[in-house]
Amino acid sequence: MPRTGLNAGELKERAVAVASERMAVMGCDKFRVTDVAGALGVSHAALYAHFSGKAALIDAVVDDWLDHSRVPLAEIVAGEGPAQERLRLWALTRLRLKREAARKEPHLFAAFDLLSHRLREVVLHHIAHQRLEITTLLAEAYPALPDPEHAAKVVQAALVGYSHPKLVAEYLCLPDEEVEGNLLAVLDAVLKGLTAELPQG
Amino acid sequence: MPRTGLNAGELKERAVAVASERMAVMGCDKFRVTDVAGALGVSHAALYAHFSGKAALIDAVVDDWLDHSRVPLAEIVAGEGPAQERLRLWALTRLRLKREAARKEPHLFAAFDLLSHRLREVVLHHIAHQRLEITTLLAEAYPALPDPEHAAKVVQAALVGYSHPKLVAEYLCLPDEEVEGNLLAVLDAVLKGLTAELPQG
DNA sequence: CAGATTACAATTTACAAAACTTGTAACCTG
DNA sequence: CAGGTTACAAGTTTTGTAAATTGTAATCTG
Numbered sequence: 001m002p003r004t005g006l007n008a009g010e011l012k013e014r015a016v017a018v019a020s021e022r023m024a025v026m027g028c029d030k031f032r033v034t035d036v037a038g039a040l041g042v043s044h045a046a047l048y049a050h051f052s053g054k055a056a057l058i059d060a061v062v063d064d065w066l067d068h069s070r071v072p073l074a075e076i077v078a079g080e081g082p083a084q085e086r087l088r089l090w091a092l093t094r095l096r097l098k099r100e101a102a103r104k105e106p107h108l109f110a111a112f113d114l115l116s117h118r119l120r121e122v123v124l125h126h127i128a129h130q131r132l133e134i135t136t137l138l139a140e141a142y143p144a145l146p147d148p149e150h151a152a153k154v155v156q157a158a159l160v161g162y163s164h165p166k167l168v169a170e171y172l173c174l175p176d177e178e179v180e181g182n183l184l185a186v187l188d189a190v191l192k193g194l195t196a197e198l199p200q201g
Numbered sequence: 202m203p204r205t206g207l208n209a210g211e212l213k214e215r216a217v218a219v220a221s222e223r224m225a226v227m228g229c230d231k232f233r234v235t236d237v238a239g240a241l242g243v244s245h246a247a248l249y250a251h252f253s254g255k256a257a258l259i260d261a262v263v264d265d266w267l268d269h270s271r272v273p274l275a276e277i278v279a280g281e282g283p284a285q286e287r288l289r290l291w292a293l294t295r296l297r298l299k300r301e302a303a304r305k306e307p308h309l310f311a312a313f314d315l316l317s318h319r320l321r322e323v324v325l326h327h328i329a330h331q332r333l334e335i336t337t338l339l340a341e342a343y344p345a346l347p348d349p350e351h352a353a354k355v356v357q358a359a360l361v362g363y364s365h366p367k368l369v370a371e372y373l374c375l376p377d378e379e380v381e382g383n384l385l386a387v388l389d390a391v392l393k394g395l396t397a398e399l400p401q402g
Numbered sequence: 403c404a405g406a407t408t409a410c411a412a413t414t415t416a417c418a419a420a421a422c423t424t425g426t427a428a429c430c431t432g
Numbered sequence: 433c434a435g436g437t438t439a440c441a442a443g444t445t446t447t448g449t450a451a452a453t454t455g456t457a458a459t460c461t462g
Binding site: 403404405406407408409410411412413414415416417418419420421422423424425426427428429430431432 | 435436439444446449453455458462
């Protein structure tokens with residue numbers, strides 16, 4: 001029987017939750033593995049059975065955070081209505097969620113930015129997941145598209161100014177309407193270009 | 202007769218040149234106004250007649266650096282051949298110049314990045330200048346385009362992942378062919394979309 | 403009197419020493 | 433023996449203090 005009364009999975013989740021709270025308050029450089037352990041009533045060394053190091057604990061926090069942020073976007077993908085409209089809504093919603101996160105949860109957003117900068121696997125999976133969602137919407141909107149995944153990559157690259165945490169943060173000072181209008185102008189041009197030579201149908 | 206034997210314009214230029222050399226070696230945080238002044242044989246206070254502060258001296262260095270970087274791109278705009286091909290070459294050349302600068306002049310590139318982050322006027326002018334060049338090439342390639350400047354803004358936004366210093370630096374670890382291929386895929390899609398409904402001519 | 407210097411206050415940086423944190427291995431405990 | 437703790441070395445951060453830097457105003461000088 002573990003001393004904390006929690007099984008391994010539960011202890012891990014509690015650790016991620018406590019770390020997430022602390023990171024939200026003070027950022028990922030300043031929170032201490034020792035403090036998280038203290039909050040759980042164990043020594044800091046006990047956490048290394050569950051996380052390979054502080055970096056892995058940070059990865060887990062950001063992964064958890066990204067999981068939550070994916071929910072509203074998945075609802076749009078699974079929703080009803082013309083797929084092209086849903087794709088526009090998807091891109092706008094993603095932008096809005098990121099801008100809000102950057103404003104309201106700056107430390108967690110900065111952790112996401114840092115992992116993005118380091119091309120950490122957590123973030124690479126997140127990007128791949130988003131590409132899959134774009135692919136799904138493109139394939140539905142344009143059934144004659146020969147390679148929807150390649151098209152999704154082009155869309156992702158064209159919209160990186162509206163998704164990459166560094167640029168989302170940098171452009172927070174610009175008005176919402178302006179940034180959102182620019183995103184839609186780019187998205188519409190790219191979609192029109194990608195589908196210019198498709199048979200009508 | 203000034204003590205240094207230089208008139209005001211010459212002293213200013215010499216200060217920018219010395220600051221540029223020092224910044225190239227140690228970055229903009231570590232070089233000292235006092236050192237630049239010493240190299241010119243004046244007290245540091247004498248430089249404040251020409252620059253409102255250290256930040257203004259850094260702006261002047263980056264402005265000078267950007268001036269030089271604009272020359273090869275201006276040659277493409279002024280060159281001969283199909284305008285659409287020149288636009289592709291312009292975008293590729295810009296990317297290549299930036300990746301090379303990031304590798305070979307990391308401190309000056311970092312200064313450019315910092316000013317970009319702060320939305321400093323030097324950089325805003327640079328971005329506006331590039332939009333003008335894109336506008337020129339678009340108007341030549343597509344004479345029926347109703348608003349080439351608006352189209353240029355869309356092109357700029359779609360290609361921000363290949364021009365913004367933060368992302369250029371972040372993607373340096375990716376192979377050249379991949380990054381360049383991605384840029385061309387985005388550019389081609391955007392151009393095709395922007396020109397989809399133009400009369401043929 | 404234009405172009406400089408000197409003096410100075412406020413701020414920032416450099417640096418050494420102390421304190422803290424991270425990750426690991428040996429050991430403990432129920 | 434699973435799930436812990438303790439001890440420890442190496443590395444990092446913090447703290448206090450001295451030195452340096454920045455920007456300004458008064459003053460100087462040719």
